[in-house]
Amino acid sequence: MDDLLARQDPSIGDPILDNAVWAALTGPQARFAERRGLASRYDPDVSVFVALADPANPQAWADAAQLIGPGESFALAGSAATVPAGWTWMSVGGGVQLVDVALEKGPDPETSFLGPEDVPEMLALVARNRPGPFRPRTIELGTYLGIRRGGELIAMAGERLHPPGWTEISAVCTDPAYRGQGLGTRLVRAVAHGIAERGDRPFMHAAASNTNAIRLYESIGFRLRRVTDFLSVTVPEA
Numbered sequence: 001m002d003d004l005l006a007r008q009d010p011s012i013g014d015p016i017l018d019n020a021v022w023a024a025l026t027g028p029q030a031r032f033a034e035r036r037g038l039a040s041r042y043d044p045d046v047s048v049f050v051a052l053a054d055p056a057n058p059q060a061w062a063d064a065a066q067l068i069g070p071g072e073s074f075a076l077a078g079s080a081a082t083v084p085a086g087w088t089w090m091s092v093g094g095g096v097q098l099v100d101v102a103l104e105k106g107p108d109p110e111t112s113f114l115g116p117e118d119v120p121e122m123l124a125l126v127a128r129n130r131p132g133p134f135r136p137r138t139i140e141l142g143t144y145l146g147i148r149r150g151g152e153l154i155a156m157a158g159e160r161l162h163p164p165g166w167t168e169i170s171a172v173c174t175d176p177a178y179r180g181q182g183l184g185t186r187l188v189r190a191v192a193h194g195i196a197e198r199g200d201r202p203f204m205h206a207a208a209s210n211t212n213a214i215r216l217y218e219s220i221g222f223r224l225r226r227v228t229d230f231l232s233v234t235v236p237e238a
Contacts, residue, residue, distance in 0.1 A: 004096055007224050008224050009224065012101065014165065014166065016163050016164065017203060018226075019053075020077075020161050020166070020168070020203075021051035021077060024162050024163045025040040025041070026040060027162075027163060028164060029042075029161075032140070035067070036066050037063035038054065039052055039061075041068070041074065043137065045135055046135055046141065047133065048075040048135070050075065050233075051076075055078050056082060061084050061087070068235050070235055070238065071237045072234070075092075075133065075230065075233075076232075077228055077229070078228065078229065087233060087234065088233070090231070093208065094207070094229055094230070096205065096214060096228070097224075098205070098222040098223060099201070099202075100192060100203065100221060103189065103192055103220055104221065105189050105193040106190070106193050108145075111147055111187060112147075113143065113144070114156060125153055125156060126171065126173060128173075131171050138171070142159025142162065143158060144156060145191055147187065154177075154178045155178065155183040156187065157169060157190075158170060159191065159194075165200060166200055167202060168205065172188060185216065203225075204217060204222060
């Protein structure tokens with residue numbers, strides 16, 4: 001973790017990425033949002049994330065309590081230092097945010113667009129790889145591409161958060177039997193191509209513990225912008 005902290009460079013990219021979930025839910029992805037005052041969340045069938053306009057503002061936490069409900073838990077990207085006294089929280093792992101600075105982008109002839117009919121296979125692939133939260137309607141957040149062999153979905157990647165001017169590449173995963181063939185890199189380049197065609201800039205998140213993936217993304221043109229925490233927070237019962 002110390003190495004990641006030393007390499008982070010928050011000057012890369014855009015300050016809007018400091019609160020990317022909030023920027024997405026109050027901007028291009030507002031149609032997926034449930035909001036109360038200074039707190040917002042995705043429809044739970046779409047994504048697990050909740051966002052606060054300003055985690056340092058007590059009113060934002062009061063609004064979150066009303067939005068989520070007593071005793072309920074939610075996922076939050078941020079710092080444990082901002083969680084109010086009396087709330088229960090636990091870290092579910094450190095993460096890193098990476099932004100595209102020199103990624104070679106381009107379509108890939110082996111990829112195909114994934115649609116609602118592919119969701120059962122996508123959920124099964126996610127379950128085998130655990131790239132991060134993925135819900136039955138996550139596919140509605142953007143374009144998802146897959147690679148098939150023998151008709152079986154063996155690798156995929158797609159778009160998740162969409163703050164203004166940016167699109168997050170997410171759910172990058174490859175079936176264990178097909179790893180080491182560069183399929184994930186090809187999918188990242190292909191998804192990024194579509195993002196750039198719209199005039200947006202790609203960014204990503206990865207688990208801080210997944211050092212191999214971080215090094216890979218850096219080697220193909222991403223830069224480490226910042227290190228953060230992913231928290232599971234529970235609203236007080238009263």
